[in-house]
Amino acid sequence: MAKKNLFGYTFEAMRDEFVAMGETSYRAKQLYTWIYKKRVFDFDQMTDISKSFRAALKEGYCLTLPKVIVKQISGDGTTKILLEMEDGAKVESVLMRYSFGNAICVSSEVGCPMGCDFCASGILKRDRKLEAHEMVGELMAMNLLIAEEGVSVTHIDVMGTGEPFDNYENVMTFVRIANNDNGLGIGARKITVSTCGLPEGIKRYGREGIQINLALSLHAPNDEIRNKIMPISKAYPMDQLIEALRDYQQNANRRITLEYILLSGVNDSIADANALADIIHDNDLSVLVNLIPYNEVKEKPYKRSKREDVSAFFDQLKKRAIEVTVRKEFGHDIDAACGQLRAKTILGGKADE
Numbered sequence: 001m002a003k004k005n006l007f008g009y010t011f012e013a014m015r016d017e018f019v020a021m022g023e024t025s026y027r028a029k030q031l032y033t034w035i036y037k038k039r040v041f042d043f044d045q046m047t048d049i050s051k052s053f054r055a056a057l058k059e060g061y062c063l064t065l066p067k068v069i070v071k072q073i074s075g076d077g078t079t080k081i082l083l084e085m086e087d088g089a090k091v092e093s094v095l096m097r098y099s100f101g102n103a104i105c106v107s108s109e110v111g112c113p114m115g116c117d118f119c120a121s122g123i124l125k126r127d128r129k130l131e132a133h134e135m136v137g138e139l140m141a142m143n144l145l146i147a148e149e150g151v152s153v154t155h156i157d158v159m160g161t162g163e164p165f166d167n168y169e170n171v172m173t174f175v176r177i178a179n180n181d182n183g184l185g186i187g188a189r190k191i192t193v194s195t196c197g198l199p200e201g202i203k204r205y206g207r208e209g210i211q212i213n214l215a216l217s218l219h220a221p222n223d224e225i226r227n228k229i230m231p232i233s234k235a236y237p238m239d240q241l242i243e244a245l246r247d248y249q250q251n252a253n254r255r256i257t258l259e260y261i262l263l264s265g266v267n268d269s270i271a272d273a274n275a276l277a278d279i280i281h282d283n284d285l286s287v288l289v290n291l292i293p294y295n296e297v298k299e300k301p302y303k304r305s306k307r308e309d310v311s312a313f314f315d316q317l318k319k320r321a322i323e324v325t326v327r328k329e330f331g332h333d334i335d336a337a338c339g340q341l342r343a344k345t346i347l348g349g350k351a352d353e
């Protein structure tokens with residue numbers, strides 16, 4: 001039987017499994033300390049654990065991490081890595097350096113099934129969902145890489161390739177592992193999950209009972225525009241999304257980030273800004289609108305909005321009393337857009353420059 005990867009265990013699951021093996025409930029705390037605090041992955045070096053239990057661990061479990069096969073470091077310090085999983089699946093993760101900390105952008109699936117028309121991730125078909133231990137692997141691989149600088153990952157955005165709510169259970173297991181104080185202890189408020197808009201996932205997320213953040217990739221103020229750029233919008237139109245957001249807000253009582261990529265001539269008019277403000281006000285949504293400069297993708301027809309159109313859109317939202325920011329751009333000199341590095345590596349340079 002294949003060994004089970006301990007990076008996929010929540011603290012509680014590990015504790016229960018070890019107790020069922022006849023060990024004390026303290027074993028999980030020891031293991032979490034070794035792997036997440038001391039970063040020791042060799043059972044033989046875990047000296048406060050009995051020899052017999054170490055033997056049992058070696059027999060049934062592993063602590064395998066993905067392999068870093070490509071590493072790109074941008075002038076601004078943004079670090080992008082391409083990881084290879086045990087079955088050969090390739091996944092991207094990115095680390096962005098902010099004044100407030102180091103945020104990793106984690107992929108949740110191998111490729112993405114959502115097919116947003118502007119996004120490089122959809123160029124390759126989705127192969128499979130990622131296991132929780134593989135997402136923890138993204139985080140640990142990044143931590144090991146930046147350890148030499150004396151820093152570690154402080155914030156998590158599940159905003160890389162894939163749709164997290166298409167892989168709900170594994171994503172939440174990953175979040176709970178990263179959040180647990182016996183290990184990495186990354187605060188729930190420093191963790192954000194971004195969805196393209198799956199209403200059931202949004203409602204469920206609001207009931208998780210921890211203070212994690214929700215981001216919604218809205219990108220359009222109405223179904224007409226959204227249907228053109230995001231096929232998922234045909235299955236879940238705007239009214240269903242709004243209903244889910246209201247439900248989320250009732251349960252989680254947290255401000256939602258609305259992501260809005262500005263695409264020239266598609267969704268960046270003043271009328272679009274007003275329509276967006278109307279939806280927000282009409283539904284009493286507590287939101288921050290994050291305007292995203294589009295990273296152009298060679299295979300796609302979309303262009304980023306002109307600087308003056310971005311300013312006008314921003315100003316109009318401000319005028320309408322909406323909280324709004326423009327996303328800081330990172331890693332322009334590397335394959336910054338979601339899925340670009342992966343597509344380029346797999347397609348041998350055909351996907352993007």
Ligand code: SAH
Pocket residue numbers: 114116118119120158159160161162163164194195196197215216217259261292293294295296297337338
């Ligand atoms: N499926 C999830 C998370 C992954 S995409 C979601 O849709 O939210 C993460 C964010 O990057 C989304 O807002 C997505 O629309 C955006 N994005 C995708 N391609 C982009 C590009 N080329 N330039 C800028 N943002 C992009």
